[in-house]
Amino acid sequence: MRRIFQLMVVTFLLVGCSSITGKKPAPVITIEPIEQPATPTSPETVPQLSKVKTVDWSTAVIPLANQLVQAPGVESGKVLLIDSIKNNTNMAIQSMQATDAIIDAVNNQNVFKLVPQDVVANARKALGLSQEDSLVTRSKAIGLARYVQADYVLYSVISGNQQQSEIEMQLMGAQTGEILWSGKNPIE
Numbered sequence: 729m730r731r732i733f734q735l736m737v738v739t740f741l742l743v744g745c746s747s748i749t750g751k752k753p754a755p756v757i758t759i760e761p762i763e764q765p766a767t768p769t770s771p772e773t774v775p776q777l778s779k780v781k782t783v784d785w786s787t788a789v790i791p792l793a794n795q796l797v798q799a800p801g802v803e804s805g806k807v808l809l810i811d812s813i814k815n816n817t818n819m820a821i822q823s824m825q826a827t828d829a830i831i832d833a834v835n836n837q838n839v840f841k842l843v844p845q846d847v848v849a850n851a852r853k854a855l856g857l858s859q860e861d862s863l864v865t866r867s868k869a870i871g872l873a874r875y876v877q878a879d880y881v882l883y884s885v886i887s888g889n890q891q892q893s894e895i896e897m898q899l900m901g902a903q904t905g906e907i908l909w910s911g912k913n914p915i916e
Contacts, residue, residue: 783822783915785829792897792911793833796882797840799899799909806879808840809848809872809902813895814864816887823886830884830897843876851875866900873902880908886915 796802810831815821835842851872852858866883873881883898892914899909 783826785822785826786833788895788913788915789826789830789833789897792895792913793830793837795911796834796897796899796909797837801908802839802899803879804839806840807843807877808834809843809869809876809878809881810834811848811869811872811881811883812864813884813886816885817889817893819890821886826884826886826895830882834882840880843878847876848872866898866905870900870902870905873900878902888915 810827813821813823813826813830815823831842831845834840855872855875857868857872864883869881869883879902881900881902883900885896886893887896888894894912894914896910896912898907900907
């Protein structure tokens with residue numbers, strides 16, 4: 729009981745000491761917004777995206793498809809994987825449209841059995857390759873062709889700049905990786 733009494737006395741003394749110092753509570757400061765005259769704000773400059781080059785892909789790839797089916801050593805009726813096109817330019821290219829144009833041009837030749845694009849998409853997913861893989865390499869293309877059990881793979885690259893660019897296609901054997909045919913054509 730004595731301890732409790734001592735504790736109460738010490739508490740009252742400490743509370744009393746703070747009132748003895750005579751400190752007044754800090755004044756309450758209110759901040760009011762200052763109205764500024766309305767000034768027109770300049771729009772922020774938005775960085776320009778690189779322009780997408782619009783191309784009639786069929787005119788660029790049909791001559792190459794014609795050369796491809798006439799290449800020596802190319803066997804009719806074999807399974808062909810057409811890999812997505814690689815963009816080695818400094819500009820945006822409609823790569824999906826370009827790949828579709830290559831597929832149409834080769835399919836119209838009726839020489840190869842093409843691997844369906846949904847099978848290619850599933851194989852890419854299974855192998856951990858993105859549909860938008862900007863680092864397409866010949867070895868990845870050959871690995872993909874082997875995975876879908878294709879006989880050939882058609883690897884395509886676009887290179888150049890806004891003024892002058894070209895498409896190059898290479899037909900490679902899926903098992904050996906040997907380049908069986910190669911062709912280039914300017915892109916208009």
